[in-house]
Each structure stands twice: as structure tokens, then as C-alpha cells.
Amino acid sequence: MPTMRCSVIVTCVALAALSLPLRAQELTLPLKTGSVRFAVIGDMGDGTKQQYTVAGQMVAYHSKFPFDFVIMLGDNLIGRKNPADYEKKFELPYKALLDAGVKFYATLGNHDVSNERFYKLFNMNGQQYYTYKKGNVRFFVLDSNYMNPQQIEWLEKELQNSGSDWKICYFHHPLYSSGAYHGSSVELRLLLEPLFIKYGVQVVFSGHDHVYERVKPQKGIHYFTEGSSGELRKGNLRKTDLTAAGYDQDRTFMLVEIAGDEFYFQTISRTGLTVDSGMIQRTPKTAASLLPVRRGHSGSPERTVAKAIGVELTRAPTAAR
Amino acid sequence: MKRRIRVTHHLLWLSLLVFVAPGFAGHKRQPQDSEAVRDFKPFIERVQAYVKMQKSLETSLPTLKPTKDPAQIVEYQQALARKIADARRGAHQGDIFTHEATERIRKIIRKTFAGPEGRRARKTMQQDTPFKVVTLHVNDAFPENIPLTTTPPTLMLKLPELPPELAYRFVGRDLVLKDTKAELVVDLIPNALP
Numbered sequence: 368m369p370t371m372r373c374s375v376i377v378t379c380v381a382l383a384a385l386s387l388p389l390r391a392q393e394l395t396l397p398l399k400t401g402s403v404r405f406a407v408i409g410d411m412g413d414g415t416k417q418q419y420t421v422a423g424q425m426v427a428y429h430s431k432f433p434f435d436f437v438i439m440l441g442d443n444l445i446g447r448k449n450p451a452d453y454e455k456k457f458e459l460p461y462k463a464l465l466d467a468g469v470k471f472y473a474t475l476g477n478h479d480v481s482n483e484r485f486y487k488l489f490n491m492n493g494q495q496y497y498t499y500k501k502g503n504v505r506f507f508v509l510d511s512n513y514m515n516p517q518q519i520e521w522l523e524k525e526l527q528n529s530g531s532d533w534k535i536c537y538f539h540h541p542l543y544s545s546g547a548y549h550g551s552s553v554e555l556r557l558l559l560e561p562l563f564i565k566y567g568v569q570v571v572f573s574g575h576d577h578v579y580e581r582v583k584p585q586k587g588i589h590y591f592t593e594g595s596s597g598e599l600r601k602g603n604l605r606k607t608d609l610t611a612a613g614y615d616q617d618r619t620f621m622l623v624e625i626a627g628d629e630f631y632f633q634t635i636s637r638t639g640l641t642v643d644s645g646m647i648q649r650t651p652k653t654a655a656s657l658l659p660v661r662r663g664h665s666g667s668p669e670r671t672v673a674k675a676i677g678v679e680l681t682r683a684p685t686a687a688r
Numbered sequence: 689m690k691r692r693i694r695v696t697h698h699l700l701w702l703s704l705l706v707f708v709a710p711g712f713a714g715h716k717r718q719p720q721d722s723e724a725v726r727d728f729k730p731f732i733e734r735v736q737a738y739v740k741m742q743k744s745l746e747t748s749l750p751t752l753k754p755t756k757d758p759a760q761i762v763e764y765q766q767a768l769a770r771k772i773a774d775a776r777r778g779a780h781q782g783d784i785f786t787h788e789a790t791e792r793i794r795k796i797i798r799k800t801f802a803g804p805e806g807r808r809a810r811k812t813m814q815q816d817t818p819f820k821v822v823t824l825h826v827n828d829a830f831p832e833n834i835p836l837t838t839t840p841p842t843l844m845l846k847l848p849e850l851p852p853e854l855a856y857r858f859v860g861r862d863l864v865l866k867d868t869k870a871e872l873v874v875d876l877i878p879n880a881l882p
Binding site: 446447448449450452453454477478479480481482483484485486487488491492493495511512513514515516517519540552553554555557558 | 752753754755756757758759761762764765805808809811812832833835836837838839840841842844845849850852855868869871
């Protein structure tokens with residue numbers, strides 16, 4: 368009799384676990400023809416059961432939203448880096464996606480080693496920082512562990528030469544973060560933000576703080592922290608004036624769709640709940656809008672800069688916490 | 689007329705310098721005075737000699753290209769580290785960070801961490817990891833299980849530029865010169881952080 372009761376409980380738990388993701392899996396992205404589609408994960412490489420569950424959820428969403436690639440925000444391999452660790456912390460959790468031809472583009476976190484750049488499945492091509500293009504989007508991948516003058520000069524040159532409609536940067540350390548454990552990387556911000564403004568970067572992704580946060584546009588730029596795709600610091604998000612939306616109760620990943628001038632995003636928890644979603648509208652920039660902000664100029668400097676780089680948030684966030 | 693054009697031309701350049709230069713000043717390497725250049729010269733020469741040696745040892749190994757096999761990456765790193773450690777068996781702390789360079793670097797670090805940028809630079813480092821005490825020696829493998837401490841970008845603007853084969857890294861309070869391919873401690877300045 369106790370055995371039977373036990374099996375009933377186990378069945379109920381299993382059914383509940385199964386039904387939760389099924390109930391929650393709703394796609395808010397528009398699936399427009401010819402759009403650029405990708406997923407975002409950060410601080411995932413710990414090889415834990417939770418990393419595998421998030422990966423499973425990504426696979427489930429991939430069938431509804433067939434994204435072509437995944438951007439990795441660093442801490443790709445946490446702890447040891449033996450060949451077996453590459454398997455346990457990357458190849459096995461994302462096997463279904465890799466088998467489906469999904470590409471992963473990694474950046475290095477503070478738990479990574481620089482030789483990960485030679486691992487073909489991270490698509491870094493032996494470079495610590497690099498750039499690539501997908502449709503009308505140019506991605507700039509930086510190594511924020513070691514922001515030396517050579518890297519900054521390289522970034523400026525690449526930004527200057529890019530004619531893409533969308534310029535997206537990603538690296539490990541967030542320039543703005545309300546995470547209590549790490550917080551904003553102010554020194555890095557002082558170096559990078561002027562370049563982002565000058566050359567019209569619209570969106571920046573980072574990890575490091577093991578929470579999800581969408582920051583209110585800063586000088587017209589949209590910052591996302593996605594550092595909870597494996598690791599989690601539950602309750603670590605100290606919501607501040609910076610926070611537009613945030614989630615620190617479970618692990619998450621993001622889905623992004625860029626269609627023309629529209630950037631749609633959806634943030635999904637380990638159990639399949641949508642914890643944030645929205646759309647960012649890009650307005651094509653003109654030569655005149657690149658004029659520097661001056662005193663006495665009509666409108667706030669932030670608004671002027673936002674206009675100059677061609678972005679505005681058109682929809683209120685649907686954040687949940 | 690020609691003079692007026694010349695004056696206007698000069699004024700234009702001047703205004704360009706006044707308005708554009710401060711914007712770039714934030715991320716340009718700071719020029720060093722002649723004494724610093726003199727003190728760093730032997731250090732830079734030793735760095736160059738190290739890179740030359742590393743490259744020549746690399747030729748005896750199969751070229752490391754992007755690979756799907758992580759074992760190849762790990763084996764390459766370990767084989768290169770062994771070769772370098774063998775070639776530098778008698779190497780000591782201070783062989784590359786010469787006495788003059790060490791003193792100069794200590795001074796730069798002290799100044800960076802004491803100045804108005806100091807708090808930010810310190811925060812950059814503390815953000816990543818508590819100051820873990822790991823005792824390192826020349827030719828040790830760089831510890832892979834502890835998180836990397838971000839080298840403050842403002843400090844890097846003041847230190848001599850390194851080739852991509854080497855990097856400045858802080859471990860605890862020590863400044864380590866790290867081989868980025870062999871993941872090896874090439875040299876170090878103990879207690880470099882004030």
C-alpha cells in the first residue's frame with residue numbers, strides 16, 4: 368500500500384512537472400518572414416541539472432521558434448576545463464540544438480580560459496574578440512575580462528566601418544546592472560559607452576550577474592543582463608531606478624527576433640514561463656541626427672542621443688517577477 | 689587673403705583639437721616620459737625575446753587551429769606549457785619584470801589606485817572575485833578553477849603594451865605576466881596591489 372501511494376505521488380509530481388512547461392509555453396514573437404532569429408544564454412556552463420533543464424526548454428521553444436543561432440554571454444565552462452567538461456557543460460546539454468544545425472557564438476567570461484577561442488563549436492575562430500553579420504544585424508563580441516587599448520581601437524574601427532542597420536554588442540561584464548553581487552562595471556562603461564553612442568549601437572547583452580534584467584534605455588541604448596541560464600543567485604536583483612524589468616526567481620534564457628526595424632524579445636524561465644517581452648523600434652538615422660548634443664538644444668540630451676542612434680522603446684514592458 | 693585663409697585653417701584645426709581630443713582622451717594610451725621609456729626598455733626587450741622563444745617552440749607542435757575536439761586544445765596547451773617550462777627551467781621571478789620595470793609598475797599601480805580613478809579600478813577587480821590567496825611561481829600553470837580578475841582597463845592604458853601572446857593578470861595581490869596560449873605564469877610581481 369505505501370508503495371502504491373508513493374508511485375501515485377511520483378506520477379503526480381511528474382505530471383505537474385510536465386504540465387507546467389506545456390501550459391506556459393507561449394510564444395510572443397511574431398515569426399515574420401526573413402527575420403533574424405536567435406537565443407541568448409549567459410553563465411550557463413556549470414553542467415548542473417538546471418542547465419540541462421533550461422537547455423531542454425530551449426529545444427522545446429526551438430520547435431515553435433526555429434532560431435538559427437545562440438549567443439553565449441560568457442562563463443561557458445565553469446570550473447574544470449578538461450575535454451570531458453566541454454562535453455558535460457556544452458555538447459550534451461545543447462546536443463539537440465547542435466544536431467539541428469544551430470550555431471553558437473561565444474564570448475569569454477571570467478570563468479573561461481582564452482583557449483576556448485579555438486573550440487570550433489564556439490565559433491570564435493581563434494579570436495578573443497570578433498564580429499559577424501546576420502541579415503541586417505552586425506554583432507560585436509568583446510572580451511570584457513581584458514579590455515586593452517588594442518581591443519578598444521579594433522572596436523572603434525569595426526563600428527565605424529559597419530553599415531548594418533542594427534549594431535549589437537555583447538560581452539560578459541554588464542555596464543549597467545542592479546545585481547547585488549556584482550553590479551555595474553562602471554570603469555568599462557566609461558570606456559565603451561561613448562563608442563556605443565558615437566557609432567549607434569542599439570542593444571547590448573551581458574551576463575555575469577546571475578539574474579535577468581532589462582535596464583531602462585541608457586542614453587538611448589538598451590541593455591540586457593542574461594546571466595541565469597545555468598547559474599542563479601535567487602533574490603539577488605535589487606531593483607533600482609535602472610530596472611525596466613527583472614527576474615531572479617529561476618533560471619532564464621532569451622529569444623530574439625529582428626525584422627526590419629523591429630527588435631522583438633521574449634525572456635523565458637526554466638519552467639517555460641514568459642517573464643519579460645517587448646519590442647524595440649529602430650528609426651533609420653540620418654546624417655543630421657548624428658550631430659553632437661549641445662547645450663540649449665531642444666529636448667533632453669538623452670532623447671537627442673536616442674534619436675541620433677535611432678532607437679526608441681515603443682511598447683511598455685510586460686515584465687513579471 | 690592667403691594669410692586669412694591660413695589663420696582660418698589654423699583656427700579650424702585648433703577647434704577640432706579642443707572639441708575632439710577630450711572625447712578620445714578617455715581610451716588612448718598615455719605617453720610615457722623618457723625615464724619610463726628607459727626603465728621599460730629592458731622589460732620590453734625581454735618580452736619580445738620570450739615571444740620569439742614561444743613561437744619557435746610552437747613550431748615543434750602541430751598547429752592549433754579551431755577544432756571540434758577539445759582534447760586537441762587541452763593537449764596543445766599542456767604540451768606548449770611543458771616545452772616552455774623546460775626551456776626556462778632556471779627562470780626566476782624578476783627575469784622579465786626587471787627591477788626598474790617592477791618599481792615603475794608598482795608606482796603606476798599605486799598612482800592608479802590612489803587617484804580619482806582608483807575607486808573604480810579597485811571595484812572593477814573586486815567585482816569579479818574576493819582576493820583569493822593563491823601562491824604562484826614562475827612556470828606554474830595559471831589556476832583555471834578560480835575566476836579571472838578583470839585587469840582594470842585604466843591601468844592597462846598606463847602599462848607597456850603587450851603582444852597578444854601575453855597578458856597582465858592579477859591573482860590576489862600579485863600582478864602576473866601570463867602566457868595566453870600555454871596558460872602559464874611567465875613572471876610576477878608579488879604584492880603589486882597596494
